[in-house]
Amino acid sequence: SAIFSESILWTEQxxxxxxxxxxxxxxxxxxxxxIANGYFSPLFDLAVIYLDKDDDEYYDYEYYKTLMEVGxxxxxxxxxILGIERESQWDSLDDQEKNKLHCQLKKNLKAxxxxxxxxxxxxxxxxYLNGKFGFNINLGLGKEYADIAVTYGYNEGFNLIxxxxxxxxDPEFMSDEEILKYRIDALCYGIEEQLxxx
Numbered sequence: 643s644a645i646f647s648e649s650i651l652w653t654e655q656x657x658x659x660x661x662x663x664x665x666x667x668x669x670x671x672x673x674x675x676x677i678a679n680g681y682f683s684p685l686f687d688l689a690v691i692y693l694d695k696d697d698d699e700y701y702d703y704e705y706y707k708t709l710m711e712v713g714x715x716x717x718x719x720x721x722x723i724l725g726i727e728r729e730s731q732w733d734s735l736d737d738q739e740k741n742k743l744h745c746q747l748k749k750n751l752k753a754x755x756x757x758x759x760x761x762x763x764x765x766x767x768x769x770y771l772n773g774k775f776g777f778n779i780n781l782g783l784g785k786e787y788a789d790i791a792v793t794y795g796y797n798e799g800f801n802l803i804x805x806x807x808x809x810x811x812d813p814e815f816m817s818d819e820e821i822l823k824y825r826i827d828a829l830c831y832g833i834e835e836q837l838x839x840x
Contacts, residue, residue, distance in 0.1 A: 650681045657684060666691050666700055685713035686720040693727060714750065720761050722754030729774065744776035760796025763787045767799060771806045781815055800828035
């Protein structure tokens with residue numbers, strides 16, 4: 643309950659705990675306390691609460707978008723993923739909207755990576771490996787960004803590159819030995835489902 647800067651990080655973790663437990667009102671208070679004391683990273687976590695369409699009490703897309711835009715303005719790297727929540731709507735967008743969203747993501751995700759966001763690197767890897775949001779498939783860039791995601795501590799980057807290699811089954815993209823190395827590295831980083839394959 644302290645407001646000293648050293649304690650704000652604990653308040654953020656308390657917010658994560660409440661969020662995981664589904665106690666959103668308490669999570670919101672914890673995140674808002676961090677923000678009020680000048681620690682802005684929880685803007686992303688706070689925004690995500692308002693994106694859950696299954697929760698009628700909290701779902702508010704416009705508020706989510708506003709929080710993410712504020713986060714971008716305040717230099718919160720993860721907020722740069724704003725727009726990926728529209729993936730399911732992509733096919734229904736007109737060409738102008740698609741182009742606007744593509745340009746927004748291209749600019750913001752690269753900025754997020756430059757700020758050290760593994761989540762943004764993972765998202766860029768995903769769009770390049772799978773050709774989402776109007777990005778042309780570029781396996782080299784996809785693999786590069788997946789590796790950056792892992793370097794920045796976003797370990798799901800391992801799964802993304804392994805899935806791409808399994809789908810392609812192209813030794814020029816990644817040999818069986820390289821896939822095995824990725825699986826071992828993923829296991830070392832705590833992705834336990836890789837143990838079955840190893």
